[in-house]
Amino acid sequence: MLEIKHLYKRYGRFLALNDVNLHVEQGELFGFVGANGAGKTTTMRICVGLLEATAGEVYIGGQDVLQSRKAMSERIGYVPDFFGVYPSFTALEYLEFFAAAYGIYGDEAKQLCLDLLKLVKLTDKANNDVNGLSRGMKQRMCLARALVHNPDILFLDEPASGLDPRARFELKEILKNLSSMGKTIVISSHILPELAEMCTSVGIIDRGHIVLKGSIDEIHRAAALSSPLLITVAEDGVDRSFEFLQEIPNVHKVTAQGNRFSVTFDGGREEENALLKRMVMADIPVYSFSRQEGSLESLFMQIVGKNKRPGGAERR
Numbered sequence: 001m002l003e004i005k006h007l008y009k010r011y012g013r014f015l016a017l018n019d020v021n022l023h024v025e026q027g028e029l030f031g032f033v034g035a036n037g038a039g040k041t042t043t044m045r046i047c048v049g050l051l052e053a054t055a056g057e058v059y060i061g062g063q064d065v066l067q068s069r070k071a072m073s074e075r076i077g078y079v080p081d082f083f084g085v086y087p088s089f090t091a092l093e094y095l096e097f098f099a100a101a102y103g104i105y106g107d108e109a110k111q112l113c114l115d116l117l118k119l120v121k122l123t124d125k126a127n128n129d130v131n132g133l134s135r136g137m138k139q140r141m142c143l144a145r146a147l148v149h150n151p152d153i154l155f156l157d158e159p160a161s162g163l164d165p166r167a168r169f170e171l172k173e174i175l176k177n178l179s180s181m182g183k184t185i186v187i188s189s190h191i192l193p194e195l196a197e198m199c200t201s202v203g204i205i206d207r208g209h210i211v212l213k214g215s216i217d218e219i220h221r222a223a224a225l226s227s228p229l230l231i232t233v234a235e236d237g238v239d240r241s242f243e244f245l246q247e248i249p250n251v252h253k254v255t256a257q258g259n260r261f262s263v264t265f266d267g268g269r270e271e272e273n274a275l276l277k278r279m280v281m282a283d284i285p286v287y288s289f290s291r292q293e294g295s296l297e298s299l300f301m302q303i304v305g306k307n308k309r310p311g312g313a314e315r316r
Helices: 040-047 069-075 091-101 106-119 135-147 165-180 192-196 216-226 235-246 269-281 296-303
Strands: 002-011 014-024 029-033 055-060 076-079 153-157 184-189 201-206 209-215 229-233 251-257 260-265 286-291
Touching: 002 040, 014 040, 014 201, 014 209, 029 040, 029 165, 029 192, 040 055, 040 153, 040 184, 069 076, 076 135, 091 106, 091 135, 106 135, 106 165, 135 153, 135 165, 165 184, 184 192, 192 201, 192 216, 201 216, 209 216, 229 235, 229 269, 235 251, 235 260, 260 269, 269 286
Parallel strands: 029 184, 029 201, 076 153, 153 184
Antiparallel strands: 002 014, 002 055, 201 209, 229 260, 229 286, 251 260
């Protein structure tokens, strides 16, 4: 459904997007995650036609968005990170106003807007002034607004920002429902675990470049492999183990607490097995050898460089 190829955006000497490549399948609920300023909003604004790209291509359903923006606007729904509502409108009137912008009027528009309010669980607020709605309700109403013209793909820029836990839960349930109806959804956030709870796949962007993309299962596996190895040896093997581990190329940091080691280690299952075999062949008395339980948050922090692994070794 969405294909981004070699997308660049430059502001003077600053490169906001650096060769962004992305593919999102029809019906996916795709999570776009990155720190503030990583390039999420810039990418979305280019995709919805609000910003010019410096270079690159964007296709939705096989059509070139950058070359036919007006034609593509009917296929795209967009909920920005900051949204506004018009005063003195009820929720129903607000949606009817946007329906009119797409050439939908009268009874047809009213029924459509009532159906959308039901979809986002705001039926009982149809005649309420929009300014009196809570932030979570306004966010859901703006989602309904983005659905007025029945777009093929939805872009939501940090829609859960500032919402309380209940409002976040309600928003997630609505998005899952839309996904089950066949809508393709691209949703951004700076919190990886939040997106992992509802998305089918995730892409992580850092400094304008996508550094990791995969299904939720693949992201969880990457989180597991990014966690340190926990190794316990016999008391009389501590010194030998410490020196041995420091010589392993895949090892970046060794921390010892008594006879237990926490080892920052690059490598998958095969490399882990090879390390264990080398330790056994070196007559190191290994009592236990395992990965610490993976954390999505720690994976994200490592990837975006806010939790860089220091070199060398530590001993306590």
